[in-house]
Amino acid sequence: MTASPTLVWFRLDLRVSDNPALHAAAERGAPVVALFLLDDAEAGAWGFGGAQRWWLHGSLASLAGSLGERGVELVLRRGRAAEILPALAGEIGAGAVYWNRCYEPWRIARDRRLKQALAETGVEVESFNAALLHEPWAVQTLQGGSYGVFTPFWRALQQRAVAAPSPAPSAMTGLRGVESEVLADWGLLPAKPDWAGGLRRTWTPGEKAAEGRLGAFLQQAVEGYAEERDRPGLDSTSRLSPHLHFGEIGPRQVWAATRRFLERQGSAPGKAGKSAWKFLAELAWREFSYHLLFHHPALPEQPWRPQFAAFPWSDDEAAFAAWCHGRTGYPVVDAGMRQLWATGWLHNRVRMIVASFLVKDLLIPWQRGEAWFWDTLVDADLASNAASWQWVSGCGADAAPYFRIFNPVLQGEKFDPGGDYVRRWLPELAALPDSHLHRPWEAPAELLRRSGIVLGRDYPLPLVDHRRARERALAAFEEIRKEAAT
Structure with missing residues (x-):
């Protein structure tokens, strides 16, 4: 007698390797239905942004191919998960979700x-960890609480064993004939104008x-990572962030591959080993x-800090519009914002520079920058985006002090x-x-003339004077500090 089908609900885990839910479905031995649900309304303001939607289209096409190689079709449905998931489980007579x-x-x-609604119908329901090295509640302080500072969190993390990633199932039995929507009909790709070139x-x-990007990074770039990771003009970072966000590769896979690299370095890892540990810290x-x-x-x-x-x-x-479109008059800021618009990605050092400029030079709320990044980044990740914006702004956990204000000229000249x-x-x-x-x-004037540049026409004059903007920001910070103290 054939066991009732297993429904696997894909979310931000768009891979077949080290996918615990898919692995459990394969082990159960029943026919498998793989589902991806596009729920535009559920997340409110944090639904997929424009750049993420472009990426999602390609990622789903890739996943469909990988599942197809293993005998399983990817079923696409659009709507509220609370309605569609129980309905599909009933439609296929699922014994497990x-x-x-x-x-x-x-x-x-x-x-x-x-979980509760499905369990009440007699369906086995189980969820797994595919997105993190450890569950957020598993890493605790000695007092049993959560961490608010990164360094002790990182020390605690290194004391915990990381589970080995699991291989992709070699073959499964798919359930045929389940109705699916068509990926092209979802409109994830831009039409006109086509901004995704x-x-x-x-x-x-x-x-x-x-997987190819991780392998290339460990073979070619990791040795110089610690020294060169802050240089946006060099191709010295892994650029794995969008792949990690969509779950096309899992952190356990990245951790295991990097630890294997470290083991090959032997007892005296030197520069390459230090760089690999810095990469794991990121x-x-x-x-x-x-x-x-x-x-x-x-x-x-x-803000994490309520004051x-x-x-x-x-x-x-x-x-704000000038910042968004790279017209602030500060070259490293503008270069970053134009890179973001063109590629959907921004070098981490430059993310800090442009964020500091928005919040501290222009005094524009960090939430507005966070929302712009959400729509334009292919790796827009709610946790990382929010934590990092708050860090730069001085209002988050383990934050850079508000009085640490990046000078965009000096940052450009240094990095x-x-x-x-x-x-x-x-x-x-x-x-x-x-x-x-x-600068x-x-x-x-003669140098500008020889270079063919007319400031204000070919390139804007500075939107603000950084020295005065810094003084204004510090005065604003001092104002809330005094209010908090009273």
Whole structure:
């Protein structure tokens, strides 16, 4: 007698390797139905942004191919999970429903309700961890609480064993004839205007691309990672973030591959080993962000430090628009924002620079920058996005102090000393020598003329004077500090 089918609900786990829900379904031995649900309404403001929707299309196409190789069709449905999942389970006579956990607050609440509703119908329901090295509630302080500082969290994380990733099922039996929507009909790709050309040239979504990117990084770039990771003009980072966000590769896979690399270095790992550990620490920052989101579910909307709720923000729409479109007059800021628009991605050092400029030079609320990143980043991840914006803004856990304000000129000169990054994304400034590339408004008139640049026409003058903007930001911070002390 054939066991009743297993329904596997895919979410942000779009892979077949190290996928615990899919692995459990294969072990159960019954016919498998693989489902992806597009629920545009459930997440409210945090539904898939434009760049994420582009990536999702490619990722789902890749997943459908990988499942098809194993005899399983990917079923696509659109609508509310609370309605569609129980209906489909009943339609196929499912005996079990498996999924991998997500940690956004609304998904946690919805999944609990779904588990209860399905269990009451007699269906076996089980969820698994595919997205993190450890569950957010598993890493605790000695007092049994949650962490608010990264360094002790990272030390605690290193004391815990990480489970080995599981291989992809070799073959399964799929249940045929289940109605599916058509991916092309979902409108995930831009129509007119087609703004995704730069994304297509930069990225290949999917599990195989993710595995290839990790392998190439460990073979070619990791040795210089610790020293070069802050240089946006160099290809020295893994660029795994969108693949991790969509679950095309899991953190256990990244951890295991990097630890194997470290083992090959032997007892004296040297430069390469130190870089590999630095890379794992960055993976741990992602983990820390989820830890914060789980324990502080208001993190995407409200400052972790409550005194910042009274901060005197500005509502300068023209300044915000200039920041969004790379027209601030500060070359490293503008280069970053143009890279973001063109490729859906932004180098981490430049993310910090542009975020500091928005919040501290322009006094525009961090939530507005967070929302812009959400729509334009292919790796927009609620936990990492919220935690990192709050960190830069000085209002989050383990945050950089508010009085630490990045100077965009000095940051550009330090981390893009040869100007490769700025010249790539701001070709109108390419003819300027390095000495004036990051401060074109100080260039002599004759040099600007020879370089073919008219400031205010070819490239904007600075939106604000950084020194005065810094003084204004510090005064605003001092104001809320005094209010908090009274």
